[in-house]
Amino acid sequence: MSSHFVDAVERSIMLMQGNLGEQLTVDDMARAAMFSKFHYTRVFQRVTGVSPGRFLSALRLQRAKSLLLSTSMNVADISVHVGYNSVGTFSSRFTRSVGLSPTEYRRGGGVLRSIAPLPPDDVAAGRGVVSGVVAARSSAAIEVVFMGLFKSRIPEGRPVSCATLAGPGRFGLDKVPEGTWYLLCHGLGFDDDGGTKPEADALFGCHGPFRIGPEQALDVVVRLEPARLYDPPMLLAMPDVRAIATGRRSRWGGVGVGRAA
Known part of the structure; x- marks a missing residue:
């Protein structure tokens, strides 16, 4: 560019x-x-x-x-x-x-108790799968990653599918409806007092736009990087990331993977 x-x-x-x-x-x-x-x-x-x-x-x-x-x-x-x-x-x-x-x-x-994806009445039932890896540079102290599939480049409103991961790694989003989506990721760390680090220290990643067809499976890599001035801001409130980081890890290495808990 x-x-x-x-x-x-x-x-x-x-x-x-x-x-x-x-x-x-x-x-x-x-x-x-x-x-x-x-x-x-x-x-x-x-x-x-x-x-x-x-x-x-x-x-x-x-x-x-x-x-x-x-x-x-x-x-x-x-x-x-x-x-x-x-x-x-x-x-x-x-x-x-x-x-x-x-x-x-x-x-x-500023914390959501949970993030639920859009209900079936709001999106067509889906059978697609988006999976892959969220990657960050080795020096990045990222302990929780929130990811969601959104209709636009701005992470706002309820995603069609979402997950929280206990750090970068493998992920899987299932029941993805047919359509064109953005996969947006938000990585957070914790300060010495156990609180979330300032938003300025968060890392962001985006893959898309991409189209998912009926029953299509897509494998992607999303790299977390510091936000640039021209990156649209994260509007959706984040879940309680401290609870996520200390919670049960899923088979993908995260918590609440898929059509999120």
């Missing part, structure tokens, strides 16, 4: 990050990238995997997650701070993307 394109996209993302409370337009972003609006939109999609508008929306929700855990601001003030005119719209989008309402997210310390 051209470094010229990446640099241009990153300039526009820095504009977004510095103006989350403002009503930015694609024209504003294109000017920061020094591209025409049409060219900018195509390049941004190519580099990040999503549109500029969707990326901006994800950044706003990511900032809201941080503010809910690090400040005493009320939900209404946070919604305005990240660019929403309606607290109702903010709350519904937050809940749909994160898996918890803003109040639940704050009360639970």
Whole structure:
């Protein structure tokens, strides 16, 4: 991928990050990238995997997650701070993307009790299998990996299949519906006090988009790397990774593998 394109996209993302409370337009972003609006939109999609508008929306929700855990601001003030005119719209989008309402997210310390895949009514019954290896550099202190199959490059909402692994290694996702998916992985370690390390220390991996046909089996390798500025943020709240790390290991070397527990 051209470094010229990446640099241009990153300039526009820095504009977004510095103006989350403002009503930015694609024209504003294109000017920061020094591209025409049409060219900018195509390049941004190519580099990040999503549109500029969707990326901006994800950044706003990511900032809201941080503010809910690090400040005493009320939900209404946070919604305005990240660019929403309606607290109702903010709350519904937050809940749909994160898996918890803003109040639940704050009360639970940003942790989900469990992540269940989409129910059969929401996706066609599947018989596909995605398996393979999650790899990380040998120096990476990753103790838990969450992975899920999502409809888009942004890890938000409920995946169609998911798993948690006690560190990098083999995995298997079964009952995968026919369709086009992204396999997104999120690797976390623990600090000296037993808490989760900051999000900035997390590692990320992506494979896709790829298509799974009826009863198709696919074997892949996903490499965990530090997040880049142009990687869409993780919106879905994580399960209790400490409990996962100390729980029962599965036959794949993880916990809750398959259509997750």
